[in-house]
Amino acid sequence: MAKLLIKGGRVIDPASGLDRVTDVLIANSIVRKVGDNQHAPEAETIDATGLVVAPGFIDMHVHLREPGFVHAETIETGARAAAAGGFTTICCMPNTSPVNDSALVTRYIIERAQRDAVVNVFPIGAITKGSQGEELASIGGMKRAGIVAISDDGRPVMNSRVMRRAMETAAALDLPVIDHCEDLNLSAGGDMHEALRCVELGLRGIPSCSEDVMVARDIILAEVTGARFHVAHLSTRGAVDMVKQAKQRGLPVTCEVSPHHFTLCDSEIVPYDSNFKMRPPIRCTHDVDACLEGIIDGTVDALATDHAPHAGSEKMQEFEKCPFGILGLETAIGLSFARLVNNGLIPLKRMIELYTTGPANILKLNRGTLQAGSPGDVTILDPRRTWHYELAKSASKSRNSPFDGWQFQGGPTHTIVSGKVVWRAS
Amino acid sequence: MGKTGSVRGLLGIQDLPRTEIEAILERAKFFQTPQQRGTALTGRMIVNLFFEASTRTRVSFEIAARRLGADAISITASGSSVSKGESLVDTLATLAAMRPDAIVMRHAASGAPHFLARHLDIPIINAGDGTHEHPTQALLDARTILDHRPTLEGLRVAIIGDLAHSRVARSNIHLLSKFGASIVLCGPPTLLPKEMAQLAPGVTLTHDIREAIAGADVVMMLRVQLERQHEAPIAHSEYFGFFGLRAEHIPLAKNDVLVMHPGPINRGHEIASEVADSKQSVILNQVENGIAVRMAVLERVTAGGAA
Numbered sequence: 001m002a003k004l005l006i007k008g009g010r011v012i013d014p015a016s017g018l019d020r021v022t023d024v025l026i027a028n029s030i031v032r033k034v035g036d037n038q039h040a041p042e043a044e045t046i047d048a049t050g051l052v053v054a055p056g057f058i059d060m061h062v063h064l065r066e067p068g069f070v071h072a073e074t075i076e077t078g079a080r081a082a083a084a085g086g087f088t089t090i091c092c093m094p095n096t097s098p099v100n101d102s103a104l105v106t107r108y109i110i111e112r113a114q115r116d117a118v119v120n121v122f123p124i125g126a127i128t129k130g131s132q133g134e135e136l137a138s139i140g141g142m143k144r145a146g147i148v149a150i151s152d153d154g155r156p157v158m159n160s161r162v163m164r165r166a167m168e169t170a171a172a173l174d175l176p177v178i179d180h181c182e183d184l185n186l187s188a189g190g191d192m193h194e195a196l197r198c199v200e201l202g203l204r205g206i207p208s209c210s211e212d213v214m215v216a217r218d219i220i221l222a223e224v225t226g227a228r229f230h231v232a233h234l235s236t237r238g239a240v241d242m243v244k245q246a247k248q249r250g251l252p253v254t255c256e257v258s259p260h261h262f263t264l265c266d267s268e269i270v271p272y273d274s275n276f277k278m279r280p281p282i283r284c285t286h287d288v289d290a291c292l293e294g295i296i297d298g299t300v301d302a303l304a305t306d307h308a309p310h311a312g313s314e315k316m317q318e319f320e321k322c323p324f325g326i327l328g329l330e331t332a333i334g335l336s337f338a339r340l341v342n343n344g345l346i347p348l349k350r351m352i353e354l355y356t357t358g359p360a361n362i363l364k365l366n367r368g369t370l371q372a373g374s375p376g377d378v379t380i381l382d383p384r385r386t387w388h389y390e391l392a393k394s395a396s397k398s399r400n401s402p403f404d405g406w407q408f409q410g411g412p413t414h415t416i417v418s419g420k421v422v423w424r425a426s
Numbered sequence: 427m428g429k430t431g432s433v434r435g436l437l438g439i440q441d442l443p444r445t446e447i448e449a450i451l452e453r454a455k456f457f458q459t460p461q462q463r464g465t466a467l468t469g470r471m472i473v474n475l476f477f478e479a480s481t482r483t484r485v486s487f488e489i490a491a492r493r494l495g496a497d498a499i500s501i502t503a504s505g506s507s508v509s510k511g512e513s514l515v516d517t518l519a520t521l522a523a524m525r526p527d528a529i530v531m532r533h534a535a536s537g538a539p540h541f542l543a544r545h546l547d548i549p550i551i552n553a554g555d556g557t558h559e560h561p562t563q564a565l566l567d568a569r570t571i572l573d574h575r576p577t578l579e580g581l582r583v584a585i586i587g588d589l590a591h592s593r594v595a596r597s598n599i600h601l602l603s604k605f606g607a608s609i610v611l612c613g614p615p616t617l618l619p620k621e622m623a624q625l626a627p628g629v630t631l632t633h634d635i636r637e638a639i640a641g642a643d644v645v646m647m648l649r650v651q652l653e654r655q656h657e658a659p660i661a662h663s664e665y666f667g668f669f670g671l672r673a674e675h676i677p678l679a680k681n682d683v684l685v686m687h688p689g690p691i692n693r694g695h696e697i698a699s700e701v702a703d704s705k706q707s708v709i710l711n712q713v714e715n716g717i718a719v720r721m722a723v724l725e726r727v728t729a730g731g732a733a
Contacts, residue, residue, distance in 0.1 A: 196621040199621040199622055200440075200596075201558060202537075202558030272536070272537030272538075272541045313513065316514075316515045318538045319535065319538075320556075
């Protein structure tokens with residue numbers, strides 16, 4: 001029976017409220033015991049003195065590109081990037097080819113992941129067939145096959161009637177509905193946040209209101225249907241306010257924010273550099289500040305990367321032709337330390353919560369804690385470690401990130417999945 | 427020319443220093459005499475790469491290059507490898523391998539020349555990129571105004587029409603602002619984003635054409651670029667009534683007002699025929715000055731990019 005003993009680290013487990021220096025013993029892929037002075041001579045031992053031992057981090061929003069776009073990423077490379085970024089669990093969006101809209105595709109992804117992935121992979125199913133926004137996908141079958149949520153991420157359901165039906169179905173199946181909230185008519189043709197910078201560069205805008213109207217619609221539909229509604233990569237002040245109000249009214253509404261949205265604002269983007277092109281776009285300080293406020297006051301439930309690999313050739317085009325999205329798995333923790341923890345906005349415990357219990361509760365994953373009996377997934381952090389992100393050495397197959405060369409203080413040192421070290425900092 | 431040492435060529439007015447603009451305008455004055463030729467570009471090769479249809483700008487650059495003794499080659503997108511699915515970078519890299527001395531580029535995508543300038547080592551002159559900038563147009567407009575006024579400083583310039591989609595307007599706003607002109611932008615709300623007031627110092631906005639023209643030294647009219655829009659921002663039949671320049675407006679401006687238009691003009695839509703042909707109109711002077719200004723630009727860029 002393989003054992004792993006993590007000794008002398010500061011164990012922070014938001015789910016149990018634990019925060020003290022102690023030992024964690026994992027045996028047979030399961031957390032066996034958290035407690036002082038443990039001895040297990042036969043176990044592999046990690047000296048975690050000076051380090052922070054946290055439940056395995058969960059990224060509930062990634063794109064793994066397999067099946068269909070394996071030139072940009074595979075389940076294997078995406079999972080390795082996740083491990084290198086300190087994540088033990090990732091949830092992959094359904095916009096593959098074919099779209100994950102049936103149990104068949106769901107099972108394919110799960111089987112591939114079991115064979116190729118060094119971290120846990122949970123698929124998210126499509127809301128509609130082919131994510132075309134018209135006919136509901138085989139949601140029940142996918143649920144049985146193992147999806148943890150439904151979403152037409154990237155191709156939001158515009159027809160409110162279809163969304164209502166989807167929420168009714170999801171409520172009955174106890175699946176959360178994750179929406180990429182964007183009114184595609186309001187944002188049509190847009191390439192970046194609609195504001196001065198966009199007017200100056202002669203690009204078409206993606207206005208904040210295109211996100212706000214859909215968040216409003218979905219909250220209304222969630223209330224009507226009783227569905228659990230989750231806002232993907234929330235980016236506007238209006239959306240933060242609405243989610244906050246919905247929570248105050250007791251609705252099961254949750255949201256996530258992506259590290260690039262709390263890190264960058266539109267005045268900082270390099271003109272026409274597609275490494276700064278994503279949806280929702282990098283917004284202005286007014287919106288960035290609102291995201292930070294939501295992270296501080298608890299409105300934001302989770303941080304998620306929206307890791308979106310694109311092959312180099314796809315990014316070597318006119319800005320308006322380039323696809324949306326950037327890599328995120330390997331920089332998320334570094335950016336979180338830099339913009340949230342090191343400057344005192346939130347305590348480290350809150351950051352850990354946003355990557356563990358936050359997403360685990362939304363998706364009912366039954367992980368994200370170190371309590372005895374939980375899966376043996378651990379992320380070990382060194383808040384003092386200085387490192388820089390070297391894009392050329394990324395484990396991802398793609399190279400689209402605006403954070404190449406960024407210096408960070410604080411990052412993961414070990415990624416442990418089911419008691420096995422799958423990545424350690426060099 | 428360019429903002430940084432690594433970028434040669436002419437990508438836009440926004441980052442171009444005032445002294446550089448003055449030097450080009452001064453040199454263009456020298457080239458205004460039609461018989462004025464130069465030998466500065468003898469043996470040089472200029473490639474005009476037009477990914478978007480254009481007659482006046484392309485011909486103007488061709489004439490300018492030839493008057494300076496250069497070999498000018500024009501390529502239009504429809505006849506090139508672009509239509510065979512080659513990516514922009516590959517097309518340009520192929521051309522760059524033939525070692526032209528400069529590439530003059532027109533493209534429908536904003537920032538296309540800026541993107542290429544980061545990947546290629548050949549000076550690029552922006553002949554209009556999407557809805558972003560059209561630097562030589564602003565330079566020739568300034569040259570035209572200065573043929574009739576001693577200075578740009580303190581002038582009141584009204585720019586009227588589809589501001590949102592106008593690269594000409596953006597370049598003119600940056601140039602005129604650098605020289606202390608006051609700029610009034612006027613158009614229907616959808617075509618006049620409120621953020622434009624912050625593009626440069628001295629810019630104000632109005633939706634009332636009479637207010638825009640009142641006391642103006644210069645009135646620049648812009649075409650409504652329907653091809654760049656999702657829907658008509660204002661009923662086509664109403665446009666002329668609210669935003670078209672008509673003879674009755676002229677007395678509101680200064681006596682010696684200059685009426686300008688970058689072309690192509692749509693008579694009876696944004697400008698009345700009689701105004702386009704009136705004595706106040708300098709529309710054809712603009713076209714003429716285009717050659718002189720582009721000669722000055724080509725000379726500077728191929729001389730190694732002075733700034």
